[in-house]
Amino acid sequence: METILDIRGLTKTYPGRGSAPPVDALKNVDLTIRKGEIFALLGPNGAGKTTLIGAVCGMVRPTSGSIHAFGLDMKHDWRTMRARIGLVPQEMSVDIFEKVHRSVAYSRGLFGRKADPARIEEVLRTLSLWDKRDSQLRALSGGMKRRVLIAKALAHDPDLLFLDEPTAGVDVELRRDMWNTIDKLREQGVTVILTTHYIEEAEEMADRVGVINKGRILLVDDKDAIMGRLGRTEAEFTLSQPLASLPASLSDLPVTLENDGRTIAFRGGDGSGLGKEQVAALAQTLVRENIGYTAIDQRESSLEDIFVKLVEEEGATS
Numbered sequence: 001m002e003t004i005l006d007i008r009g010l011t012k013t014y015p016g017r018g019s020a021p022p023v024d025a026l027k028n029v030d031l032t033i034r035k036g037e038i039f040a041l042l043g044p045n046g047a048g049k050t051t052l053i054g055a056v057c058g059m060v061r062p063t064s065g066s067i068h069a070f071g072l073d074m075k076h077d078w079r080t081m082r083a084r085i086g087l088v089p090q091e092m093s094v095d096i097f098e099k100v101h102r103s104v105a106y107s108r109g110l111f112g113r114k115a116d117p118a119r120i121e122e123v124l125r126t127l128s129l130w131d132k133r134d135s136q137l138r139a140l141s142g143g144m145k146r147r148v149l150i151a152k153a154l155a156h157d158p159d160l161l162f163l164d165e166p167t168a169g170v171d172v173e174l175r176r177d178m179w180n181t182i183d184k185l186r187e188q189g190v191t192v193i194l195t196t197h198y199i200e201e202a203e204e205m206a207d208r209v210g211v212i213n214k215g216r217i218l219l220v221d222d223k224d225a226i227m228g229r230l231g232r233t234e235a236e237f238t239l240s241q242p243l244a245s246l247p248a249s250l251s252d253l254p255v256t257l258e259n260d261g262r263t264i265a266f267r268g269g270d271g272s273g274l275g276k277e278q279v280a281a282l283a284q285t286l287v288r289e290n291i292g293y294t295a296i297d298q299r300e301s302s303l304e305d306i307f308v309k310l311v312e313e314e315g316a317t318s
C-alpha cells in the first residue's frame with residue numbers, strides 16, 4: 001500500500017523551563033502512514049501526541065529525525081508539503097464574530113489556493129453547515145463549532161488530515177456525529193490521523209492504531225490484529241454447589257477453581273474467537289459432568305485493557 005507519511009527517528013526535546021530538566025517529548029519515533037487509512041494515535045496526557053502533530057505541521061521544530069510526506073522531504077519542501085495537510089486543532093482560535101462561510105473561505109486562501117465558492121459550498125454541505133453559513137461563529141453550538149474547525153481544515157483540499165482529540169469533552173451524541181463525519185472523509189479518500197485518549201474511539205474508527213507513551217511508540221498494528229494478539233476472554237461460572245476439585249475433563253482448558261469452590265474462572269483465548277469457543281465447550285462439559293451453574297459472566301478484553309497493560313509494562317521497564 002502507498003505510503004503518505006513517513007517519520008523516521010523523530011526526536012523532540014523541549015528545553016527545561018527555569019530550573020526544570022529538559023523534556024523528551026518524542027524519542028526516536030518511527031511511523032509510516034498509508035494512503036487512505038484512518039490511523040488512531042492513542043496515548044495518555046503528555047504522551048507526545050500533540051508534539052508529533054506539531055512537528056509534521058511545522059509548529060514544532062524537531063530536535064532530530066526526518067519527515068517525508070507525499071514523497072517530499074519536509075526539510076526542503078515544507079511549504080508544498082504543508083499545503084497538502086489539514087489540521088483540526090483541539091481549540092478554536094478564530095475570530096468568533098466572523099461568519100461561517102467567510103471563515104472557511106479564508107482558510108482556503110491561507111494556503112495560496114484560488115477562491116472556489118463551489119468547493120466551499122461542498123465542504124459546508126458535507127459537514128451540514130450550509131444552513132449556518134451566515135451565522136457568526138459565536139452563535140454556534142459546541143458541536144457546530146467543531147464542524148467549522150473541520151471545514152476550515154478541509155477548505156484547501158488536503159490529502160492528509162490531522163484531528164487532534166476530535167471528541168475531547170463532547171457528549172456521546174456529538175461523538176457519534178464526529179465519527180460519522182470522519183467516515184465520510186474516509187469515503188472521499190482523505191487519509192486521517194486522529195489522536196485520542198479514548199480507546200473506544202480508536203476501536204470504532206481506526207484501521208490501524210498506534211500506542212504512544214512518554215514519547216515512545218509502543219505498538220503499531222491493524223486494530224483487529226492488536227485485538228487478535230492481545231485480546232482475551234474471561235468468563236466466570238457461578239456454581240450451584242461448591243466443588244472440591246476440578247474434574248479431569250477440564251484439564252485442557254485455562255480454568256481455575258476459585259471463591260472456595262463456588263466459581264470456575266476461565267481466562268484465555270487469543271482474541272481470535274478461540275476464547276468464546278472454549279467457553280462454549282466448557283459450558284457443555286459442565287452439563288455433561290452434571291455440574292450445575294446459576295450464572296455465567298463473560299467479557300472480552302477491550303483495547304482499553306490492552307492499552308492499560310502496555311502502559312503498565314512500559315512503566316515497569318523505563
Ligand SMILES: Nc1ncnc2c1ncn2[C@@H]1O[C@H](COP(=O)(O)OP(=O)(O)OP(=O)(O)O)[C@@H](O)[C@H]1O
Nearest residue numbers: 014015023025043044045046047048049050051052
Ligand atoms: N512548549 C513546551 N515546552 C516544554 N515542554 C512541553 C512543551 N509542549 C509540550 N511539552 C511537554 O512535552 C510532553 C508531551 O506533550 P504533548 O502535548 O505532546 O502530549 P499529548 O500526548 O498531546 O498530551 P495531551 O493528551 O495532554 O494533549 C509533555 O511532558 C509536555 O509537558
